[in-house]
Every structure is written in structure tokens, then in C-alpha cells.
Amino acid sequence: MNPNKFFEAAKKAGISASQLHISGSSSTSISLFHHEIDSYSIENDQTMVASGIYDGKFGSCSTEKFDNSAIDFLVAGIIQSASNSEKSDSEGIFEGSPKYFKKNCFSKELSDTPIEKKISLIKDIEDKLFAYGDPISDVQTVTYAESSSFSEFYNSFGLKLKNKKNHFVLYAGVVATKGEEVKTNFDYDFGTDISKFDADAFSKKLCEGAIAKFGGTQCDAGKYPTLLRKNVFADLLGYFLDANSADEVQRNSSFLIGKEGAKVASSKVNIEEIPLLKGPMFTYFDGEGVAKINRKIVDKGVLTTHFYNRETAKKAGKETTGNARLAGGKMGVGCSTVTVKPSKKSQAELIADVKEGVYITEVAGLGTGMNANSGDFSCQAEGFMIRDGKLAEPLDLITLSGNVLKMLNDVKGFDNEYRMMLGGVGCADALIKGMNIGGK
């Protein structure tokens, strides 16, 4: 659609300023099950989200139908949305930042690699997983998904921003069986260069991960020094990042109220927001069209800033941090990719002094087991005991409970096995002074 036609129609209808965000993606996903392509999908997405100021108020509307009726639908939707709104403190439409840090994150090589080569890669992985043999009893799936996406942002002041990127995700799951005992393990990798993917190492790690779970039991309930695997720490950190939204803070719904500039974590914790990291998660403008930059969020345990959009920044007397996110018809706040600084210690060095502790490798049910307002949580977990500084017997069906802020304050250190997770948090395993484990 021609954005100018929308802006003209919007202006004619009395919408004083407006913006149009057009995004879409094309994806292909292939799954194997027992040596056959069990599922193959081709996905073509496109969405237009239009916003504007009508009678001094903000309104928004979206559609996936890109035909001649779209402009009228969006204009009418903005007017209805703004007319019903009782929010009078809208910051209006943003004219544009002086400078943007655009990078090319589209890999032509990935896009040009024939699909048959990608299918042969997952067939190779599946063969390796089956070849592992007993006790690997089945391969649940091996999936290759590749997505190419675009995002275009226009406003009635003439701002035009475009971003195009692509990436792949490889995902596999195995089942290990010993008598009545059944264990599963899943893992994934993602990026823009499949030639770097190490199928041998991936398959071996996946099978060994499932086998290591055999004999998992519950430990005695109690408080233990706890090593959180990076994926678990990243999941929990996600709630800290949500709570750092100035919107949540200003609406009395965050455990970070009054904490900006204060110590919120141990001095070992350094967190940076890195939207400009080149790769699948790269983004250089926010939901208002404000330029994004990399910035420190937690510096040696001190919370340097909340995440702001223009409206929340104005309320707090600050500058926007480029964290606007348009969702559910309102301009909210969200964060992009985040990295937590690892240390130089190996995992063995990090836990060398732990006499009796717990290593949590997976959690489940955090979505409902978390009180996002208070940061209190309780969820299902599995992992291993740590005895005399070494990983020991497996643990299954235990619970992990605690508080996100307390956890960050109790961080004793990180190891050096850093990984960027698909969810946009990069970190290493974190050792926590003490966390509550429920079991026997």
C-alpha cells in the first residue's frame, strides 16, 4: 500500500498526524518424524498497524487485509479508537530522530541456500540422533524453520524507516527410555549461517542431556546454593526486564518502583540492552520511530535507567530510551535484546566451593507461577545436585521458588559459558547464594 495515500485520507478525515507500521514475514518450516517430512509449511504474514491523533487523542487500528478497503478501515478505526479514549496525555506522533544506526542484517547466502540442502541437514541430524542408540528410544522431531521479515515505518512528517532481516532456527527433541522411565530433552540453535552449525556436537549434547536425567529423584526440601543454567536465569531475568518498564512503574505494578539509580542486584551483575547487535534480533527504531541505541541497564548492580517511551519519559522528566512498543492499541513500553556480562570462570570453578547445592537446568510453569508485580515465583524444575563442588545425581519434579529481585541481589557470580537465547537474552550460568527448593 502507498503510505502517502493513507496519510492523505487520514488528514482529510481530521487525523492531525499519523504513522503507519507495515510488517511482514515469509517463513518455511520443515519437520521430520521417523525419516519422513512429517510437516512442511510455508507462511506469508503481513500486517499494517496505523495510529494517529484525532481530536488531541491517540487512536490505533490494525489489519491484515491489504486491499482497497484497508485505508478506510484504518482511518475509521483510528477515529473510533481516539474518540473512545479518555487518555489526554498522548505525546502525539514523533517527527523523527536526528540519526539512525541501520545495519544490513539480511543474509543473502542463507536465503539463496537451496531448501534441499536444509532438508538434508535435518535428515543428517535425525540420523545421528537415531544412531546414538540405546537408551535413545525415539526422536520426537527435528525441525528447520527459516524466516525472512521486513518492517517499514512511515509517518505523516515524512519519516521512512526500513529494516529487513532473516534467520534460521533448528530444533530437535529426543526420548530416552530405560525400563519404565522415560526422559525427554530438547534443544535449538539459531542464526544466519547454517554452515557453522555443528550437527555432531548438537546431536551428542541432546542425547547426553536426556540420558543424564535417568534416576532423577526429589531432594529434601530446603534452601540451597543454586546454580541456574543460562536458560533458566534468562527466563527469570525476563520478569525483571518487564518490571523495568517505566509504564509498569508509573502504574504501581512493578517491584522496581523507586529503584531507579539504586542497587537492585549484586555488584557482579551488569546488564546492557543491545538492540543494535547485528543478527536476527537487530532493531534500530522503536514503536514511535525513535532511534534505538545500546545502553547499560544495570551497572555493577545499580539500576541505571528504566525503559521509557516518550510519554512515560515526559512524566518522569527524562528522555525516551527508545523503548516504545505499540501493542493492544496503546503505546506501551518493551525492551529489545539484552546481554548479561559473563565472567572468566568455568562452571567447575564457579561451583568449586559449593558443598551441597542444586543446579537447575529447566523450569516449567513460570508463566503462571510468577507474580509479576512482586517478583515472587514458584515453578516446576529439574536439574542436578551439586556435591562437594561437582555435579552429582539428577533431580526431577522439584520446585524452585524465590523472588526475582532477591535472586539478583544474591548472585555470587557467572561462569564463562555465554549463550544468546532465542528469547533475546544472552547470559551465562548464574550461581545464587540460596534459593528454596521443594521436594520430599
Added chain:
Amino acid sequence: MISKQLALEVLNAALETGGDYAEIYCENNISEAVSLENGKVESSTRNLSYGCGIRILQGTNSVYGYTSDLSKKSLLALASSLAHRFTGNRLFTVKAIENAKFKIINKIKDHLTDVPASEKIEYCKKVSELTQGVDERIVRCIVGFGDNKKDIEIWNAEGETGKHFTNVEERGRLHIMAVAKDGDNLQSAFAGPGMSAGWSYFTDKLDWKNTALHTGKMAIDLLSAVECPQGKYTVVIKNGWGGVIFHEACGHSLEASATAKHMSVFSDSIGKQIANPIVSAFDDGTIPNEWGSNNIDSEGHVTQNNQLIKDGICVNFMIDKLNGRRLGKEANGTSRRQNYKFEPTSRMSNTYIAAGKDKPEDIIKDTKLGIYVTNFGGGSVEPTTGNFNFSASEAYIIRNGEVQEMVKGCTLIGSGKDILMNIDRVGNDLDLGQGNCGAASGMVPVNVGQPTIRVSEITVGGRGGELK
């Protein structure tokens, strides 16, 4: 959304390389939502989701694609690209398409999309006023009403004569969230009653006043709740939304998407005892106007009342077309998808444990020491191992047959196989509760349900030490 002629061309393009079944699923979904923050309208939006999914099956293999461009060129290109994943010769040509007829279960006269946003806003304001008025420590109150009207057309063929289904799904849901604050102590409570019904249900039948007051009261009560103990305890679970225990612990593991590939703890369980004989369970997509009910499923099969467990014996799974082929069984009206972006698969609709004989008060009276869970946030399961978790949003300690102090931060975990066998009391007070369930084919509206039940032992996780 597309003409019969185009549907015929697309189906035939899809079947060109030996597919034995082709399906076109078109959708035009208008959704509206109003959201109030402390009584003031924060947002009011209208969104249109529009597109089409094409699926081809060849035996037990499937290919699926979707697009929001419903032009002839786009649909034929998509059908052709998908078809080329198979190598074979055409098995048949679709020559005609017949219109399918089915019974309308969800009859609605006063459509939610016809109600002006201003009326929904006034309704939400009344709800918000009640919730906020519960206590001055309610510092944030979000009340919203969301509804959608989804026009669906399905065209499918597995022979020379194809079928055409036209269906409409309409749903509405009230959302209430209250945040209570006392010093640094922040607690929240949520309620979300929904129905596949008209506006008069929400204004006249739903007890929205009580729901509004209860949500505010829960947030306030949680301020003084003590931390939940940890260990293995007897747990009594209240009727209605408490049925999420069956949904997570067992329901997902009875979906053919898990059982057909032998990826479920219940894969080979038909005819075997999987629960205490006092337990019977159903998945019933036919209850008029219920949140999880549908006239037809996402493949065009009429919905059914499927008994899953009879007196502790597993008698059936929820079966979609593709997994039905894997199992050698007919689909039973349980194939669902969030929207055209998802390939359909077997999913729950209104799933519940049937009523038993016990009075709920007797179940509590006969419990010496345990936990009484009256509301849940939700949970999840890994169907292959059967390990599940769910978190209680409202729970109390039971001592000597009496409900005592409220606890917070309560998570229940276990194995689906164990928990079904450990249900030792089933009440006579069956009720349903509404939720949205996320799985392979996206988020779908489901009812969970049960009478009050007691589980002799579940692992409880909390920060409150041992239960005394």
C-alpha cells in the same frame, strides 16, 4: 471470501502431485477490545485478521501454508508450492463441491459486534468501580472487554466431490485485574469470565458484580497471605477452574497429537485403567454457548461429546484427521486452530471430570492436614513424560477439617499418571471455568471443569517451609 470456482481450482492444484486430501481454511476475524485503567478508557481498538491456510495430506504426511493475500494468483501459487513437496501422480480430480449442513450449537441473537463500544465501556466502568471500591489499597484496576466475530469458510476434498462449510465463531470475555499495594508488598488478582454468547449474557446472566468484588477482595487478601509450605500434601481442589489440573495433567496427554506418535504417557492406554475408578472424564464441544464449544471443528467435523475416561478406564482420545490416520481411527470433532496461521490438530474444548457423589463440605471435613486450592493461574505439561505443573492463585491451609489461613506462591507439580490414580474423592458440584490454552495449533479458548476433588498426595512448592 473466495468463490466456489476458485476453491475448486486451488483444491485441484493442491492435489496435483498425489495428495489424498486437500483443505482450504479461510477466515475473516474482526476483534474489538476496550480497556480501562482505574476507570478511564486507556484503549479501544478494532483489528482485522484475514487470511487463508491450505493443507494437503498424503497418508500421514502433511504440508501446510498460509497467506493473507486471497487473490487467485496467490492461492494457486501457494497450493502449487505446497503440492511440490510431494512426488506422485494425481489420485483424483475434484469435480464438484457440495455445501455441508450442520446443527448450530452456539445460537446468538444479540451479537457482540453490534454493541457499540460506548456500551461496553459503560459496562466496564461499573465493573471497575466495584473492584476499585473494595479497598483503598487497590492501586491499579484494569478492566477490559474483548470480543470477536470470526467468519470461517472451509473447503475440503478427499474424492471427486468436495465439501464447503461456512461457520461463524463469536466470543466475548470480560477481564478484571486488580493490583493491591501495602508498602512494598504488591499482589494482584485476575478474573476472566468468557462465553460464546451474546451481550445479554454478560449484562444479565453473568454475575459480574460478584466477580468484580471477589477479584478486588482476592488482591487485598493476598497482601496478608503467608508463604505456601513446601512438601507432599493432600490437596483439595475446588470445582470449576480447578479443572485445569485435569487439563494439564491428563487432557494434553490424551490428545491424538501426542498419543498417535507414541509421545504420550497414555499412548497405549485405551482399555486400560489410568485413573481411580471414581473418575470419569469428558471433552464436550457441544455444550450450547460455552467458551470452548463450536458448531464444527477446524476441519469441518461436527463437534461431539467424547468420553475420555469411564470409571477410571481410558476409553478414547481427542482425534483430528491426520492423527486419526496414524491411529487408524476416525476424527471426533476435536481438531482446532487459533487462526489460519496454524495447521489444525487435536485439542481440548470443554474438558471436565464428571460429577461424583461426595458433598464438597464433607471432602474438606474429612481432610486432617492439607491445602485447599480455590483458584489457579494456569499450568503446563510435557505430554511425553506426563510431568505437569500448575500454580494456585488462591489457596488455603486445611487443618482438622477446617479451612484456615490463606497462602500465596503455591505451585503443584507431579506426574499425570500418578495424579489420576491419587484422586480419592470426587464431589457432586461440577462447574466449568474459562481459559485460553496454548499448544501446537496456537491459543484456543477452552473450558476446564470439575467438581471439588481431593488428591491424596501432590508435591507442593512454596517458600513457607514445612506445613504444620
